[in-house]
Amino acid sequence: MKTSRFAINWFVDFDKEERWINEMSKAGWAFWHTNGVFYRFKRCEPNEFIYQIDFDEKKTKDEVDDYVSFRSSCGDQFVHQCKQKLYWKRKTTSGPFEAENNVAAKLRLTNKAFNHHLNSFWGLMLIAAFSFLVLMPLSKFLPECGFTKWLFEFSVGLTYGILLVESLLLFPILLKLRKKINDLIRHLL
C-alpha cells in the first residue's frame, strides 16, 4: 500500500486550503509539507488529525520561534511553515483548535489572514508600479534594440498580469475577509 503521495494545488484563499487539507486528512492523508504548489502527504488513520492554517505576523525569527514553542508546549503540533503561513495539527480526539463560540479568537485569526492578504496585495502593487513607472519608461528611453522591445512587452505584461490577478483573485478575498470581520464584530457588540 502506498504510504505517501503528493498533490499539486494552488490557493489564494486560505480557508479553502485549510478545508482541502482537512478533507485529505479525512481520507487518510496527513499533510506534512508544501512549497505553495506541491503538497506532500503521509498515510494516517482516516480523520486522525485536524489542521489549522495560521499566519505569523511577528517580525523576528526569535518571536516566531517563541510562538511556535509556546503553542507546541500547549498540545498543538507544528507541522510546517511556508513563508508567512504556519500549519498546525491536532489529534482529532483532543478537540478542535478553537471553541466554536469563541468569536474573539475567530476575529483574531481572520484579522491575521486579512493582514496577510493585504500585504500580498500591496507587495504585488509595488511590483506593478515599478514595472509601469520604471521598466516601461526605461524601455522607451534606451536606444531601440531587441532587448528594449522585449523589456517593453515584459513590463506591459507584468503590469496587466498583476492587476488582473489582484482584481480577480486577491480583491474578492479581501472583501470576503472584511465582511467576515464585520460580521464577527457585530457578534461581539
Place this chain on the structure above:
Amino acid sequence: MKNNVTALTESIYYILLALQEPMHGYGIMQKTSSMSKGRLVLSAGTLYGAISNLLEKGWISPCGETPDSEGRRKMYRITEQGEEILKAEYCRLLELVENGKNYIKNV
C-alpha cells in the same frame, strides 16, 4: 483605550484568576477549563496573544521557567497592577449580578 475603564473579556478574567499562582501556558489552559467546568476552552493561539498583551500592559510578569524535566516552559504570575484590575473587575461583575437580582423578575 484606558486600562481601568474597560470591562475585561472572559478569557482575560480567567487568565488573571489562574495566575494568582505562578503557572505556565498549558497550566492556564487546564485551570481555566476546570474553573469554568469545561465551558471556556482557551486555545494555545489565543492564549499566546492574550499573554503577550498582558505582559505589555504590565498586568502579569514572567517568573522563571519550569524545570528541564517538564520541558522548560515559561512561567507567569500576576503583578500588583494586575491584582488591582482583577479586583476592580470583580466589583464590576458583582454590580452586574446585584442589578440582575434586583431587576430581573423571578430569578
